[in-house]
Amino acid sequence: DAMVIQNPRYQVTQFGKPVTLSCSQTLNHNVMYWYQQKSSQAPKLLFHYYDKDFNNEADTPDNFQSRRPNTSFCFLDIRSPGLGDAAMYLCATSRVKGPRGGLMNTEAFFGQGTRLTVV
Amino acid sequence: RKEVEQDPGPFNVPEGATVAFNCTYSNSASQSFFWYRQDCRKEPKLLMSVYSSGNEDGRFTAQLNRASQYISLLIRDSKLSDSATYLCVVSEYSSASKIIFGSGTRLSIRP
Numbered sequence: 001d002a003m004v005i006q007n008p009r010y011q012v013t014q015f016g017k018p019v020t021l022s023c024s025q026t027l028n029h030n031v032m033y034w035y036q037q038k039s040s041q042a043p044k045l046l047f048h049y050y051d052k053d054f055n056n057e058a059d060t061p062d063n064f065q066s067r068r069p070n071t072s073f074c075f076l077d078i079r080s081p082g083l084g085d086a087a088m089y090l091c092a093t094s095r096v097k098g099p100r101g102g103l104m105n106t107e108a109f110f111g112q113g114t115r116l117t118v119v
Numbered sequence: 120r121k122e123v124e125q126d127p128g129p130f131n132v133p134e135g136a137t138v139a140f141n142c143t144y145s146n147s148a149s150q151s152f153f154w155y156r157q158d159c160r161k162e163p164k165l166l167m168s169v170y171s172s173g174n175e176d177g178r179f180t181a182q183l184n185r186a187s188q189y190i191s192l193l194i195r196d197s198k199l200s201d202s203a204t205y206l207c208v209v210s211e212y213s214s215a216s217k218i219i220f221g222s223g224t225r226l227s228i229r230p
Contacts, residue, residue, distance in 0.1 A: 031216060042206060042220045043163065050216055090162055096216045107153050108208070108218050110162040 003027050006091050006111035013081050013118055021076040021114045023091030032074040033108065034066060035090040043090055049074060050096065081118045088113045122146060123209050123221035131227045136197050140224045142190040142207030151210035152183055154192045156203045157223065163206055166192075194226075202228045 004025045013019040023032065030051050035043035047056045049068045063085070065077040078085055092108040125142045132138050144152075152169035167174065169181040169190055180193040190207055207221035 033218060035220075042222045045217060045219060048217055055217065088160075092218070094210075094216075094218060106151075107165045107168060108163075110164070113162050 002112070004091060004093055004109050004111040006089075006114050008114060009112060011114055011116050013078075013116065015082065015118055016080045019078050019081055019116070021078075021089050021091075021116070023074045023076070023111055024072050025093045025109075026072070027093055027095070027109060028071060029093035029095040029106075029109070030071070031094045031096055032068060033092040033094070034064075034074070034076045035092065036085075037088045037090055037113075038086075046076070078116075081116070083118050086116055086118045088115050121222070122219045123207055125207050125221035125224050127222055127224060129225035129227060131229060132197060134197060134199055134228055134230055136228075137193065137195045138197055138226060139194075140192045140205055140207070140226075142192075142221050144188050144190070144207075144209045144219075146209070146211055147188060149188075149209045149211055152190050153208040153210075154179075154181055154190075155206040155208055155220075157206055158203050163220075166205070197226075197228050199228050199230065202226055 007022045033048040034046045037043045045057050046060045047066050063079050068074045090113045091111045094108045095106045123144050154166040155163040156166045157163040167176050167181050169183045171183050173182045178195045182191045204223040204225050206223045210218045
């Protein structure tokens with residue numbers, strides 16, 4: 001059974017029309033990540049939540065926002081999608097064991113991704 | 120300088136060959152290391168974790184050199200099914216605890 005579920009698998013949105021991608025997990029992991037992956041490139045970290053703490057990457061555009069209402073769910077909001085935002089968006093989870101900054105971060109478990117097309 | 124750097128390849132080798140991938144990371148505070156495999160248009164999947172003592176899983180061997188901030192992956196007796204992109208992944212040991220991917224190395228195994 002899938003442990004990290006992303007919906008939808010494919011999303012087509014209009015230029016400038018807000019879109020939300022969702023991710024849910026059954027692993028009870030305390031860290032959730034959003035990555036953007038364009039063709040032939042590695043996944044690029046946009047931001048992540050460590051519990052309720054939001055950590056934004058310095059080069060993530062303001063156009064990208066995220067919400068994590070509870071442990072299981074995390075959302076990626078693109079306020080005004082541009083053609084350059086077309087990509088695969090990957091959600092991942094991991095668990096940090098021990099106190100904050102402590103022992104180890106487990107490997108990341110990925111959802112199947114949402115492929116976003118902007119028209 | 121990128122946080123995690125890999126040789127982008129592509130590597131094109133015959134079936135049965137041995138192939139090695141290298142990766143360097145810039146943050147000495149990094150604590151957890153992994154190799155992921157990604158097939159075309161699929162999500163990355165964990166291949167193996169990398170430990171200081173080195174670890175082996177069948178035809179795959181991973182090594183970590185903390186002093187040099189260097190990670191390697193060796194694939195022996197390569198199979199056609201090994202064709203994929205291999206991603207070096209580093210987890211920072213900090214309050215934020217984020218996971219960073221290298222750019223990936225594309226491997227093609229030919230019959």
